[in-house]
Amino acid sequence: MNNDGIENTDIPNLNSIKLPEKSSISQEKIGEVRNYVLQFVSSDQKNMNLDMRKCELTGETIFEGSLKSQNSTKSAEECIITGFPVLKSQSYSCNNCKKSCNKNDWNTYVGVFNSCP
Numbered sequence: 001m002n003n004d005g006i007e008n009t010d011i012p013n014l015n016s017i018k019l020p021e022k023s024s025i026s027q028e029k030i031g032e033v034r035n036y037v038l039q040f041v042s043s044d045q046k047n048m049n050l051d052m053r054k055c056e057l058t059g060e061t062i063f064e065g066s067l068k069s070q071n072s073t074k075s076a077e078e079c080i081i082t083g084f085p086v087l088k089s090q091s092y093s094c095n096n097c098k099k100s101c102n103k104n105d106w107n108t109y110v111g112v113f114n115s116c117p
Contacts, residue, residue: 077100080117097116101117
């Protein structure tokens with residue numbers, strides 16, 4: 001597998017992930033997903049670059065979903081809703097479960113589900 005574009009993220013190396021020997025998804029569904037992916041990558045209107053942000057801990061440019069940079073031992077707090085880092089400017093803590101999240105994600109989640117995650 002090709003790891004181009006994710007080498008400076010905290011996304012695991014694709015070659016180090018053990019895949020199950022049997023799929024739990026039907027061959028029909030696998031075909032649907034394969035066709036969707038092929039359609040997406042062959043379209044002219046795609047941006048195949050990862051969205052980046054400045055790490056609040058180190059100042060390095062990193063993938064927006066990374067909890068830490070490659071050169072840091074400290075991690076950002078993980079948003080309970082998205083799994084993305086909780087940004088200082090967006091930080092919100094649920095009054096019920098006390099978990100942290102990004103305020104915009106909280107508003108979206110509560111607007112749809114009307115409950116604590």
